[in-house]
Amino acid sequence: MLKIALGQMDVIPGRPDLNTKKMLDMIHQARTQQADIIVFPEMAIPGYLIGDMWEQQSFIRDCEAFGQDIIAAAAGICVIFGNVAVDWEKRGDDGRPRKYNACFVAQNGKLVPDHRFPYPFRIKTLHPNYREFDDTRHFYSLRKLALDLKQDTESLLLPVTIKVSGKEYHLGCIICEDGWNDDYTVDPIAALAANGPVDLYINISSSPFTLGKNNKRNRVFSSQARDTATPLIYVNTVGGQNNGKTVYTFDGFSTVYNCAGEIITYCPPFREKLEYIELDPENGGLNHIPVAAADDNNISSMYQAISYGINKFLSTINMKKVVIGASGGIDSAVSAALYAKILGPENVLLVNMPSKYNSQTTKDLAAQLAANLRCLYTVIPIQEAVDLTISQISQTAVVCPANKKTHHLNITPFITENIQARDRSSRLLAGIAATFGGGFTCNANKSELTVGYSTLYGDQAGFLATLADLWKHQVYQLAGYLNSCIYEEEVIPQATIDIVPSAELSPDQAVDEGKGDPIIYPYHDYLFRSFIEYWHKATPEDILTWYQEGSLEEKLGCEAGIVSRLFPSPKEFITDLERWWNLYAGMGLAKRIQSPPVLAVSRRAYGFDHREAQNGSYYTRAYNNLKAKILSTC
Structure with missing residues (x-):
């Protein structure tokens, strides 16, 4: 039986001193409660969204030094935490010392050794480069390291072995995006399972809030635990961080899933919390009564x-x-x-x-x-x-x-x-x-x-x-x-x-x-939303195609019948569409670039989340042909 503490902490970006102090306090509390393991989020020491502070070598050295303080505190308890790791002898793609977004596992005042891996820590495999994320700007991924070493990425995804009360436990440690692998060519969870055994998956994350995101996260992580028949622990940060133009909240929602993919405990959202759970990897946590997840949509x-x-x-x-x-x-x-x-x-x-x-x-x-x-x-x-x-x-x-x-x-x-x-x-x-x-x-x-x-x-x-x-x-x-x-x-x-x-x-x-x-909000809210929030952003070509097919209201999610009430003829519909598209890609964009920071809650917010260039409005060939065809029949 393992007693595990989930260190859902308010990570203050750019303040490794304050974050380390908080972590040391939590380690002390967890040790007092006789926890065997305490898990902290991704980049718990430096923070995640800190811009180009990653280019300050003195700051990086400070993060390393504070990391050593956490390692030294791992006495009588195993501490798993996120921090920047640096190989000062090698260079990243930017010519600076090579940095990794890393997961550290410390026990008995030192990092847990593993001769099979080139470093005494684990490295983030998948680097997100969408929405607000820009990991490859600063960090070297496990996939790149595998190329350097002329090895398959999967061969480097190895469990970490710790000993608690004389018994070995094999931990599959991944970092945030590694758990969102559906669209990548590498599946870290599957690779860890193949290189196992794995007794417990641990996902340390720094995942910003998006309306409805935790519902999806539960579906994804539940499936991973169920498919591998292995419990999974997800630990996320709380607090606020920003990239200058967009302000993000981090909701935490740290969660434990049993081997059947059922949620057996979670931390409340938007609150710093040291949560404990006693988990027996041998029965996969099935001894706990499942709990219902809170709806965040x-x-x-x-x-x-x-x-x-x-x-x-x-x-x-x-x-x-x-x-x-x-x-x-x-x-x-x-x-x-x-x-x-x-x-x-x-x-x-x-x-x-x-x-x-x-x-x-x-x-x-x-x-x-x-x-x-x-x-x-x-x-x-x-x-x-x-x-x-x-x-x-x-x-x-x-x-x-x-x-x-x-x-x-x-x-x-x-x-x-x-x-x-x-x-x-x-x-x-x-x-x-x-x-x-x-x-x-x-x-x-x-x-x-x-x-x-x-x-x-x-x-x-x-x-x-x-x-x-x-x-x-x-x-x-x-x-x-x-x-x-x-x-x-x-x-x-x-x-x-x-x-x-x-x-x-x-x-x-x-x-x-x-x-x-x-602006006629019951219609234009939904039209505008398709321009920015759809994963495949809609353009006038899409809108006009849906209009011609009679599926526009269904595609946009607006009230049925509203389009014909507002626009008696195709000409009026097209005039309205082009008016707002020209403003969206023209003067609206020019103003947005100079607007204040936006507080993000949706799947795509303005600012650094939705990156825009002032190129003016553009209409595809297919749009112009379809427009001419429709208007010629009016």
């Missing part, structure tokens, strides 16, 4: 991830106060409810900044929101400043040096809209936030970010785009959840939920007349 998980992510990011940048532009609309209301719950209402200042286009309805709703949340509140009208800006620009002569001719700039209604948005953010919110001793938020949602329906240096500014990975319908879902489950009262006024979404920047957006945004 619901609004509760979304709220938990967003709330946790905000909290972690605020702590990282040491921000304790926040200013929010409260328009009376749904996005700013949801932001206010989130930040008030995290920081306390006394540290959240809501600012309503009406122009002549803002209705009394939304002004009253902004005030009601502040009263419900008990946040600080102020009203600062912007019309005088907007008029001054328009006057300064339109009345100032522009001179041509060559012929001394002068002309005046013409301010269009569209430019007037942008002037209002920038006055609110670049002038007022920025100045108020500095005075208040905090930062101001970006309230843009994913639908707006997709097509640039926000103003650069205006409402697309701020220190964090909290809602920018939520489609508009998800923002509404979150509003309902905040009222019913978090506050258990109507803090976000129902009228804010019911009112037509509108920027209120012109007479064409008068909410009291039912006029609002040009």
Whole structure:
């Protein structure tokens, strides 16, 4: 019987000193509880998403030294942990000393030896190069090492043998992506089984949260345990890490599967926890009663991830106060409810900044929101400043040096809209936030970010785009959840939920007349989602093909019948499609590149998760041919 401690820890990226201290504390606790083994996550010492800090040799040496501290602490207990490993005598593909993403197994104050393997640690085999991952930029994989050694990769996937109370146990140690091997030519689990015996698989991970990901993880890892008839332990980190443009939460959800693939225990998500389980590898953990896994594909998980992510990011940048532009609309209301719950209402200042286009309805709703949340509140009208800006620009002569001719700039209604948005953010919110001793938020949602329906240096500014990975319908879902489950009262006024979404920047957006945004969210949310979140990203060719086939609504997942209601003819449908595609690949992209960091919750978030080049919109030959064919029959 093995008593195993799962060290689900909050790994602080770039702080090996703090992480090591935490690990030493957990080792001490586990030893006190007479645990035989303690398992920590992947890259538990340095953190995982630390950018090009991996190019700092002094930092790498520090991580190695802290790793030695953990090895020395492995007395009376076996410690399994992730850290960077360096072969200073060899070079990686970048010409720097060769680094490995490694799993260390320490016992009796030293690493467990294995003469069959070239290093006293195990190396990550599969390096993900999709979404936010960029492992091959810095690390040498086991597959590359196998090529150097002129061996098959599978031959290097060897179990680690430890002794506990005089008995040998064979551990199949893998690192994160090694367990997600369906699309790779190497299957580390199968190779370890072939080179076995294996008594227990251990997957140390640093796996960011994605809505519904743990459900899939349970299916994948359960299958691996069941297919090999071997228990599997998965240990993941919690906390927040980022790659500059995208902020990620790590949910933990460390889990133990018995040899039948059943879950027998797991750590709660988004919480640091030292969990213990007594496991007998000989019976595969079948003596434990299986437990039901928590569903992470619901609004509760979304709220938990967003709330946790905000909290972690605020702590990282040491921000304790926040200013929010409260328009009376749904996005700013949801932001206010989130930040008030995290920081306390006394540290959240809501600012309503009406122009002549803002209705009394939304002004009253902004005030009601502040009263419900008990946040600080102020009203600062912007019309005088907007008029001054328009006057300064339109009345100032522009001179041509060559012929001394002068002309005046013409301010269009569209430019007037942008002037209002920038006055609110670049002038007022920025100045108020500095005075208040905090930062101001970006309230843009994913639908707006997709097509640039926000103003650069205006409402697309701020220190964090909290809602920018939520489609508009998800923002509404979150509003309902905040009222019913978090506050258990109507803090976000129902009228804010019911009112037509509108920027209120012109007479064409008068909410009291039912006029609002040009985005028809029940359809465009799903259209835009296909552009970015589908694994095989949809293009106008795909959309038009599905439209012609009559399968578009099924493919997008939107309401049945909505397309024909919105677009009576193919011409109108194509005009709408091309309008938004051009914005998505054009001005929307130009704005996204300069947007604040996005808090990720979906399968593909903007920022470094979804990498974009400013190449303009493109229509394939097949699209143009299909378009011509459809329009010719109208």
